[in-house]
Amino acid sequence: MxxxxxxxxxxxxxxxxxxxxxxxxxxxxxxxxxxxxxxxxxxxxxxxxxxxxxxxxKPWRLHDLRRTCSTGMAKLGQPIHVVEAVLNHRSGTISGVAAVYNRYQYLAEKRAALESWGSDVERLIASGGDLR
Structure with missing residues (x-):
């Protein structure tokens, strides 16, 4: 902490x-x-x-933020196992035996994915919401 x-x-x-x-x-x-x-x-x-x-x-749920972030990072080309690590999931490409043995935390990769997502959100805000 x-x-x-x-x-x-x-x-x-x-x-x-x-x-x-x-x-x-x-x-x-x-x-x-x-x-x-x-x-x-x-x-x-x-x-x-x-x-x-x-x-x-429009009605929305807090979980929608996780879904939006996950979808956005995937759109930006982040590997699914990194997106899953950001969401603290043990599924996707690292599940089963791989999840038991692979204890790597993907800290640098998660930081890069979140920084990329943050930059994309800032770009979206600056463009006035133009999703292109």
Whole structure:
């Protein structure tokens, strides 16, 4: 834990609502996230001259973020065993006997995959959401 990056005002935990404990109530955290997303979308609509009350957020689940990340890394050409390692899965190409004997953690490969995915997300944001 000492090697993890620190966030100002949030000692001890990277993903936390209080700064003193890990997230444990995902449904209320997601409800807050949904409300924040809706507020941002309505602000954007208002700025562009649309009716903010007509804006809705399509239903989604936190698991969708894992699926999107996995799909995006695969699209970027990351090997499936690295994507699976990022997701902390023991399936894909390293399962069965290979999963028992292969204890390599793929740290450098996972970092490269996540940095590539992060760059792609930044590119998408900068392009205004153009998925090309």
């Amino acid at each position: 000492a090697a993890l990056p620190r966030i100002a005002g949030r000692p001890g935990y990277i993903f936390t609502r209080t700064g003193t404990a890990p997230i444990s109530d995902y449904s209320s955290s997601k409800a807050k996230l949904d409300a924040a997303m809706l507020a941002i979308a309505r602000e954007d609509a208002s700025r562009s001259g649309h009716d903010p009350k007509g804006i809705k957020i």
